[in-house]
Amino acid sequence: MSTGVVWFRKCLRLDDNPALLELSRDQSIRAILPIYILDPQVIGNSLDNYGKARIRFLIESLQDLDARLKSRFQSELLIYQGDPLEIFKELVGASGSSIDLIVSEYCSEPHGRKLSQAIEMHFQRKSSSPKVRFHKAVHTLSDLEDTVASAGFKNPKSMKDVRKIFSDRFDSDKEGFLKIPSPVPIPRKLQPLPEKPFYQILPDSSSIRFQSPTSFRDEISNRGLLTTPIHPSPFKGGETEALARLKRKVTGAPDFVNSFRKPKTFSTNQPADPLEPSTTGLSPYLSTGCLSVRRLWEETQKHNRTCEHTQPPESLHGQLLFREMFYLLSRSVDHWDNDVGNSMCKQIDWGDEEEKMQAWEKGLTGFPYIDAMMRQLDATGWMHHLGRHAVSCFLTRGQLWQHWKKGRDVFERKLLDSDWALNNANWLWLSGVAPFSMPYFRLYNPCPDSKSSLNVETKSAQFIKFWIPELENFPPKYIYEPHLAPDSLQSNSKCIIGRDYPNPIVDRKTSAAQNLKTFKLGLKC
């Protein structure tokens, strides 16, 4: 009996999944193994590359995919832990050569590309081996390999450059619409699992394991990694939730989409619920592949076609074009995640102070604005984009002078929408070491609004108090710089600065001036 394997890598979904669709339509394939692999090289040896919120999101996503496979197709998701190549070798062996085809998606990360290549190479050798097919990029708007290889491609550094790269792909009749491959539908039916459960292999080597999503979840839970979050997360993992959010925030919200301007969604426009993002909140679903970026592009485009709308870079499409730009760079620039060997990264002699890193990560810098957002990140795995700008500027060239890679690692571990290409790009940008248009003297003020904050409860004061309950009774006037409040006010507010909440870790004005000077000097060397 002819069996096919569909390996879900960066697409934890049924919608717009060309590999899955192709397999389902292949008449010669009688049984299908839908698998997901937990690769220690990605997740760490005991999932330690993932923060708790991120682990929870992943588990929910896997359980949802499993549930969808069960309810629609009487199939299910099989989870393996270990090196993917070893797992495929074992699977093919155990199947008695009944596996004819392995399909999956292209991955642009160095590790993913190396893996794809190793698997292709391995199964090329024997004629009895299964065919291996990696579908073209479905995680981006364009095919990265094609775009990077196209004539005249140059590393894009601005939105203008991106437009140039795609200049031949814009709709001629309607200016400004990038033509992208249409998303493909969910398969109507799917071949069942093979009758013989050979896939439940447990080879002698303990480095490979098979599990169902439920037993995986139970194991993580038993290890204490699946605790109930302090605050209910607005994000539940999985395609079901992704499609519901897409409908709520995009498809069913034409005005929101057509008037979307990223800078306007920050601080001034916070929703009443401090846990619900003011943007679409779809990024975690894009990074795990619960949602297709092309589906999002298309839904946005439908609204844009009907009436006046905002334009890139501020519009929703603009945000997706930036994503594309960063993905392209991550593919075309070697050592994208490093300063050494990265042609786009300037070398700066960053400091190395563990206490500063700790204070930043734990939300104990004494800057409530920064601390609130870092605590939000830890508790929920999410932070507004401009908040990310503020805290990363603060950690690097702004105030603390720590290496961008250390901040990058914290984000990578904790963010639900962690994405290797984008996370590195944002840190390169915000720390000022990449040649993006970022005048180096432009700093984000960690105490915005300090002068104009009136004696009323502002939205951002509410936000800070939500995440820093120590400051609950502080008047908004001192909310950004509580150490400036008179002693009597501090004791009245039941929060003595230096005892109940830290004093500022640095003097923001002197450190900013000093860092600006050092940065300028560093650039000259």
Add this chain to the structure above:
DNA sequence: GGATCCGTTGTAGCT
């Protein structure tokens, strides 16, 4: 080849 322009989203201070 020198001048000029511009860059996803700054800040402070004024009205």
Add this chain to the structure above:
DNA sequence: AAGCTACAACGGATC
């Protein structure tokens, strides 16, 4: 209270 202006002053692209 949103919107203006002055400020800071890089570096790559463009003409």
